[in-house]
Amino acid sequence: MRIGELASAAGTSTKTLRFYEEQGLLPAPDRTPAGYRCYTPETLTRLDFIHRGQAAGLTLAQIKQVLDIRDDGHAPCSHVRDLLDQRLVDIEDQLSSLAALRDTLTGLRDEASTIHPEDCDPDQVCRYL
Numbered sequence: 001m002r003i004g005e006l007a008s009a010a011g012t013s014t015k016t017l018r019f020y021e022e023q024g025l026l027p028a029p030d031r032t033p034a035g036y037r038c039y040t041p042e043t044l045t046r047l048d049f050i051h052r053g054q055a056a057g058l059t060l061a062q063i064k065q066v067l068d069i070r071d072d073g074h075a076p077c078s079h080v081r082d083l084l085d086q087r088l089v090d091i092e093d094q095l096s097s098l099a100a101l102r103d104t105l106t107g108l109r110d111e112a113s114t115i116h117p118e119d120c121d122p123d124q125v126c127r128y129l
Contacts, residue, residue, distance in 0.1 A: 001038070001039050001040075001041070002036055002037065002038065002039070003017055003018075003036070003037045003039070006039045006043060006044065006047075009044055010044055010047040010048070010051075012047065012051075017047075020047075020050065023060060023064065024064055024068075025046075025050055025060065025063065025064055025067060026043060026046060026047075027043075027071075029043070046067070049063075049066075049067070050063055050067075053066065056084065056087065057087050057090075057091070058083060058087065062083050065079065065083075066079060066080055066083070108128050108129070111128060112128045
């Protein structure tokens with residue numbers, strides 16, 4: 001299948017496919033005598049994996065690591081598990097940071113609710129930020 005057909009089937013753009021090829025996420029496809037890229041159906045499966053990896057929050061570099069392991073003939077399961085474990089730790093850290101931010105904002109908002117605008121110091125833009 002040609003690049004436009006693959007892009008349409010994968011729900012992506014031809015520019016993205018070329019980028020993935022440049023980054024080593026997709027193997028270089030065969031070319032027709034006229035020089036057009038000619039992709040195999042397996043490329044669509046690989047693109048689906050890339051999209052699922054991105055949906056899980058993995059970087060393209062991490063996804064490439066997994067693909068490289070598979071391309072070397074090995075099962076990447078333990079590597080994927082390690083990546084997912086780290087992703088969960090990162091998400092927990094983000095959730096903790098967001099909870100702290102929420103508490104800070106709630107406190108600022110509550111404090112701002114008790115002061116009248118005429119009590120504001122004209123030398124400050126706003127004392128709550």
